[in-house]
Amino acid sequence: MDNQHRQNNHPENLRKHEPILDSWYGPGFTENKLAHSQAYKPISEIVEKVKRNLNIEQKTTAIMVIKVWNTVLEPNIVTHAQPTSLKNGNLYVKVDSSVWLSELATYRYHEVLETLQNALGPELIKKIRFFVG
Missing domain, CATH: 3.30.300.180 (DnaA, N-terminal domain)
Incomplete structure (x- = not known):
């Protein structure tokens, strides 16, 4: 793991994002919760939606x-x-x-x-x- 990646994942740097996440998703919402909250969709469904939108x-x-x-x-x-x-x-x-x-x-x-x-x-x-x- 390179030095830049370690610095970005340092707890102090992650805490810098908390006010932004709090304003978007409410207090106590973490990046980890965000990653797991997104429902997975089949690629065919995503492609259909893009085709309709375009x-x-x-x-x-x-x-x-x-x-x-x-x-x-x-x-x-x-x-x-x-x-x-x-x-x-x-x-x-x-x-x-x-x-x-x-x-x-x-x-x-x-x-x-x-x-x-x-x-x-x-x-x-x-x-x-x-x-x-």
Whole structure:
């Protein structure tokens, strides 16, 4: 054991932490009690919680939708319209002009929706909401 480690574990140094521990956890709470008070959790539970907090699944889905959009649709459509978000089965797509809004929302809506549903599955995208932006 090195000298630095011995100094840090010296009783005088440990007592320096007592006021901090008392303010956080109440009087008489020691580092030893703190170490043993934490419940052990399976790593899978921790990973799931981190994924939820970082919205990894939502971000992965968004990336997948954009890649599919850019791959399966006609280049003309891709040039003038891009997905911005997916919420509750609604895909929001920004178009660059009212002309393209009319084209996609009126004349090509079912074609675009079916193409995306064939590529991604029918459950992911239920409706497409086009808007000029």
